[in-house]
Amino acid sequence: LSSGAVVSAKPHLSVLSPAQADDIWEEIEQITNEQFKYALLGVGEGGWQLFNEDGEMKMYRREEEKDGLVVDPLKAQHCVRGFTAHEMCNYFFSPDVRMEWEFTVDHMKVIEKLRDDTMVFHQVHKRIWPAAQRDALFWSHIRKGDESANKENNASAGSCDEKLVPVNSWIVCNHSVEVPPVPLGKCLRVILTISLTCQTFVDAAVANLPADQISRDQVTTKITYCATVNPGGWAPASVLRAVYKREYPKFLKRFTQYVKEQTETKPILW
Ligand code: 16C
Numbered sequence: 001l002s003s004g005a006v007v008s009a010k011p012h013l014s015v016l017s018p019a020q021a022d023d024i025w026e027e028i029e030q031i032t033n034e035q036f037k038y039a040l041l042g043v044g045e046g047g048w049q050l051f052n053e054d055g056e057m058k059m060y061r062r063e064e065e066k067d068g069l070v071v072d073p074l075k076a077q078h079c080v081r082g083f084t085a086h087e088m089c090n091y092f093f094s095p096d097v098r099m100e101w102e103f104t105v106d107h108m109k110v111i112e113k114l115r116d117d118t119m120v121f122h123q124v125h126k127r128i129w130p131a132a133q134r135d136a137l138f139w140s141h142i143r144k145g146d147e148s149a150n151k152e153n154n155a156s157a158g159s160c161d162e163k164l165v166p167v168n169s170w171i172v173c174n175h176s177v178e179v180p181p182v183p184l185g186k187c188l189r190v191i192l193t194i195s196l197t198c199q200t201f202v203d204a205a206v207a208n209l210p211a212d213q214i215s216r217d218q219v220t221t222k223i224t225y226c227a228t229v230n231p232g233g234w235a236p237a238s239v240l241r242a243v244y245k246r247e248y249p250k251f252l253k254r255f256t257q258y259v260k261e262q263t264e265t266k267p268i269l270w
Contacts (some may be wrong), residue, residue, distance in 0.1 A: 004169060005048070005179075007051075010156050014093075014112060015111070015112060015180035016112055016120075016179060016180055020180075021114065023175065024114065024120075024179075025114075027139075028118065028139060028141050028175075030060065030101035031173060031175050031193065032141055032171060033142065034175075035171065035173045035193070035197070035226060036145060036146070036169075036171050036195075036197060036227060037178065038057075038195075038196035039075075039171070039195060039224040039226055040197065040224070042077075042224075043060050043077070045056075045073055046062070046197075047062055048060035048061070048062060048075055048185045049061060049062065049063075051245065052103065052245065052248070052249045054249065055079040056079040056080070057076065057077070057249070057253065057256075058076065058077050058078070059073070059074065059075075059107065059248055059249055059252075060075045060076055060077075061073065061074045061075075061244070062078070064096055065237075066106070066230060069230060069231055069233075069234070069235070069261075070231065070235075070237045070240040070241060071229070071230045071231075072241070072244060073227070073228045074225075074226065074227045074228070074244065074248055075224065075225070075226050076223075076224070076225040076226075076249075076252055077222070077223065077224055077225075077246060078223040078225075078252060078256060079133065079220060079221070079222050079223070080220070080221055080223065080256050080259075081217060081219065081220050082216045082217065082219065082220065082260050082263065083215075083216065083259050083260060083263040083268075084088070084167075084168075084198075084200045084212065084219055084221060084268060084270055085145075085168060085169055085170040085198030085199055085200040086144075086168070086170050086198075086200070086269050086270060087259060087263050087268075088170070088196070088198045088221055088223065088256075088259050089142055089170040089171065089172045089196060089198055090142070090257075090269070091258070091259050091262065092140040092142075092172045092196045092255070093117075093140060095108065095110050095121070096117065096262050097262075098210075099200040100257040100258065101254060101255050102251075103126075103250075103251075104126055104247060104253070105123050105124070105125055105126070106124045106125060107124050107144070107160070108121055108122065108123040108124070108125070109121070109122045109123075111137070111180055111182060112180060114139075116153045117141060117142045117143060118139060118140070118141045118142075119140055120137070120138070120139050120140075120177060120180070121136075121138055121139075121140055121174075122136070122137050123135060123136045123138070123183045124185075124187060125190075126211070127181060128235075128239065128243055128261065130193060130236075130239070131231075131234075131235040131236070131239060132186070132187065132188045132234075132235075133186060133187045133188070134187055134188055134190045134231065134232065135182075135184070135185070135187040135188075135189055135190070136176065136189065136190050136217075137176060137177055137178070137182050137189065138174045138175055138176045138177060138192060138194075139174070139175055139177050140172060140173070141172070141173050142170070142171070142172045143170070143171060143259045144168065144169070144170055145168065145169030145170055145171055145197070145199075146169075147168075147251050152227045163203060163204040163205075164202065164203065164204065164220055165201060165202055165203075165204050165207035166198075166199060166200070166201055167200040167201060167270065168200050168223070168270065169197065169198060169199040169200070169201055170197075170198050171195060171196065171197045172196045173193075173194075173195045173196070174193070174194040174195070175193050175194075176189075176190075176192050176193070176194070186194065188232045188233035189232045190229050190230060190231055190232045191230040191232055192227070192229045192230070193204060193227075193228050193231070194225075194226065194227045194266070195224075195225070195226045195227075195264045196223065196224075196225050197223075197224045197225075198221050198222065198223050198224075199221065199222045200219065200220075200221055200235065200270070201219070201220045201221070201222065202214055202218055202219055202220075203218045203220075208220045211268070211270055216263070216264065217269060219268065223252075223256070225248075225252060227248070234255070235258055238244035244257050
């Protein structure tokens with residue numbers, strides 16, 4: 001763990017009523033499906049502007065404001081060799097490793113574990129002067145993508161090498177909740193919808209081999225990271241856009257590198 005990090009990965013007692021849990025499940029189903037489709041739409045339509053490019057990594061945004069606050073949606077695409085969609089999504093979802101790669105968080109806690117694949121997190125983020133400190137309360141859900149999406153997106157490896165064959169896809173979706181209630185303290189609460197959608201491809205030359213005969217350097221994952229974050233209260237637009245511009249590329253580069261290092265000596269998790 002990074003020094004000074006306070007992590008609590010163990011939830012306390014279940015604090016959601018059955019009715020609240022039902023509402024969350026309904027929302028999880030709807031938002032996760034929506035985010036999956038939204039990610040696979042790519043950036044061809046929707047007025048996306050490229051604002052950062054670094055090798056295969058491309059970041060797009062749309063300038064948007066709501067009630068005078070900057071809420072620019074972001075869509076980032078990346079293509080990385082050496083690990084699978086399942087591996088990337090597991091590391092993004094797991095509270096046990098979050099503080100090893102997530103440097104915008106001061107401390108986090110699992111508030112509720114609804115199931116192994118679904119938790120409610122509370123995170124207090126680092127403060128950016130002169131704005132007030134932010135926290136976030138959100139459900140996080142991991143699941144395997146619809147098989148048909150792999151076939152439909154056969155041609156959409158995008159900037160990845162054309163001679164790739166789709167294998168599977170995974171998504172982690174994070175979305176703000178209001179329950180169970182967590183006091184604000186000194187923070188303003190951001191409202192977020194963030195998804196990480198990953199598609200595993202293998203080199204066409206090995207596509208017919210059994211999985212255990214395929215090596216890491218024959219595996220490519222196409223990553224689509226989508227984020228819409230409402231800052232939840234006043235912050236200067238110039239500061240916000242500067243933070244976006246700096247933090248998103250930093251996060252995606254650091255996180256993909258982290259997953260590469262973590263997986264390189266382990267058996268492949270398809
Ligand atoms: O998706 C990411 N991480 C996930 C696991 O933590 C999760 C995160 C959600 C929180 C995203 C926004 C929280 C507000 C951050 C406040 C600023 C921290 C910067 C500290 C710099 C030292 O889905 C990866 C997240 C990647 C980074 C996101 C940066 C977004 C900036 C949004 C600005 C909001 C208000 C800031 C007020 C000045």
